[in-house]
Amino acid sequence: MSINATLIGQMITFALLVWFTMKFVWPPLYQSLEERKKKIADGLAAAEKGQEEMDLAEKRAINVLKEAKEKSADIVNLAQKRANEIVEESKDAAKKEGERLLVAAQAQIDQELQQVKESLRKEVSSLALNAAEQILSAEIDQAKHQEILNKVSNQIG
Amino acid sequence: MATEAHAAEGATGYIVHHLTPLSVGEGFWTLHLDTLFFSAVLGGLFVWFFKTAAERATSDVPGLVQNFAEMMIEFVDSQVKDSFHGKSELIAPLALTIFCWVFLFNFMDLFPVDLLPMIGSMMGIEYLRVVPSTDLNATFAMSISVFFLIIFYSIKVKGPWGFAKELMFQPFGPWLLPFNLLLKLVEELAKPISLALRLFGNLYAGELIFILIALLPWAIQPALSFPWAIFHILIITLQAFIFMVLTIVYLSMAHEDH
Numbered sequence: 401m402s403i404n405a406t407l408i409g410q411m412i413t414f415a416l417l418v419w420f421t422m423k424f425v426w427p428p429l430y431q432s433l434e435e436r437k438k439k440i441a442d443g444l445a446a447a448e449k450g451q452e453e454m455d456l457a458e459k460r461a462i463n464v465l466k467e468a469k470e471k472s473a474d475i476v477n478l479a480q481k482r483a484n485e486i487v488e489e490s491k492d493a494a495k496k497e498g499e500r501l502l503v504a505a506q507a508q509i510d511q512e513l514q515q516v517k518e519s520l521r522k523e524v525s526s527l528a529l530n531a532a533e534q535i536l537s538a539e540i541d542q543a544k545h546q547e548i549l550n551k552v553s554n555q556i557g
Numbered sequence: 558m559a560t561e562a563h564a565a566e567g568a569t570g571y572i573v574h575h576l577t578p579l580s581v582g583e584g585f586w587t588l589h590l591d592t593l594f595f596s597a598v599l600g601g602l603f604v605w606f607f608k609t610a611a612e613r614a615t616s617d618v619p620g621l622v623q624n625f626a627e628m629m630i631e632f633v634d635s636q637v638k639d640s641f642h643g644k645s646e647l648i649a650p651l652a653l654t655i656f657c658w659v660f661l662f663n664f665m666d667l668f669p670v671d672l673l674p675m676i677g678s679m680m681g682i683e684y685l686r687v688v689p690s691t692d693l694n695a696t697f698a699m700s701i702s703v704f705f706l707i708i709f710y711s712i713k714v715k716g717p718w719g720f721a722k723e724l725m726f727q728p729f730g731p732w733l734l735p736f737n738l739l740l741k742l743v744e745e746l747a748k749p750i751s752l753a754l755r756l757f758g759n760l761y762a763g764e765l766i767f768i769l770i771a772l773l774p775w776a777i778q779p780a781l782s783f784p785w786a787i788f789h790i791l792i793i794t795l796q797a798f799i800f801m802v803l804t805i806v807y808l809s810m811a812h813e814d815h
Binding site: 402403404405406407408409410411413414415416417418420421422424425426428429430431432433435436438439 | 582584585586587588589592593596597600603604607608610611612614615616617619623626627630631634646647649650651653654658689692693694695697698699701702
């Protein structure tokens with residue numbers, strides 16, 4: 401249990417160990433720790449920045465989407481309006497065409513009526529002549545019948 | 558082995574044999590070869606491990622060795638930052654060295670008490686005390702070195718006159734100068750003595766208990782040595798930690814100007 405020269409030997413060993421640790425062990429390890437700390441801090445900052453940028457981009461995307469929706473709605477409205485206009489226009493055109501056709505048909509009907517009248521008159525007069533001839537051939541009384549014939553002729557004319 | 562020694566020399570002889578260091582020389586110039594050898598080997602182990610880690614140190618993903626070394630560094634660094642508020646390139650490496658070295662000293666205590674002495678006796682070494690911290694020389698070597706550092710930093714930070722003033726005029730003012738001086742000297746001297754004796758006492762007692770357990774019949778031994786060894790894991794770490802923290806505290810006190 402005595403204190404002796406071992407003490408001196410131990411102190412020398414201790415001093416050497418401390419010197420070595422101070423010189424070659426502590427600084428590189430501590431430095432690598434500090435570097436990693438910085439790296440992690442940088443990484444975290446970058447991650448945060450990325451998150452912010454993503455939020456921003458998301459907001460922008462939402463805006464773009466909204467704009468596109470509005471634009472498409474406008475386009476659809478415009479198309480609807482135009483389609484309505486076209487329908488109206490074609491309705492008008494059809495109406496006009498119909499009226500025109502109606503007028504033309506009326507004119508043709510009138511013309512044909514006139515023709516029928518004409519042909520009827522001719523036929524009736526020929527029938528009358530025929531009948532008259534037959535009557536005449538049955539009973540001729542020129543004086544008497546001349547009067548009737550005149551009357552008929554007058555009536556027709 | 559235990560029972561043989563018990564039979565040959567009696568219990569006292571066995572204990573004394575285990576606590577006798579392997580020494581050469583006479584009087585003061587005696588050298589405890591076992592203490593010197595084991596502390597140097599353990600110091601070499603510590604330095605080798607940390608040097609390997611330091612050489613491979615990168616700020617990228619660390620390996621297992623670096624991870625452990627960095628854990629120790631951070632642990633020591635946080636202790637230093639807690640109590641020491643100056644800037645010093647010495648204190649943190651000093652604290653790391655003390656913690657690891659003392660821990661390795663104490664760790665030798667967990668080897669079976671007869672294992673290394675038996676191997677030694679096979680190689681013709683008669684006495685072998687394997688735990689360096691059961692040697693007062695080893696514990697005092699560290700505490701006296703710390704004491705010198707305390708004196709050195711006190712003078713460096715406060716100046717020779719500032720340190721002398723602190724010794725003479727505190728805590729009771731200039732009118733009680735001799736009393737102050739006495740009080741301060743005792744205070745300063747108590748630091749290395751308490752540091753060394755605390756570590757020595759704990760480990761010496763622990764080792765003694767292991768030796769006493771080894772004297773019991775073999776069937777009882779595991780029931781006692783197992784819990785004591787587990788408890789000792791706590792003690793050896795705690796003692797290393799206490800030595801380190803007190804060193805940091807003493808040195809930070811030396812840096813403070815009143």
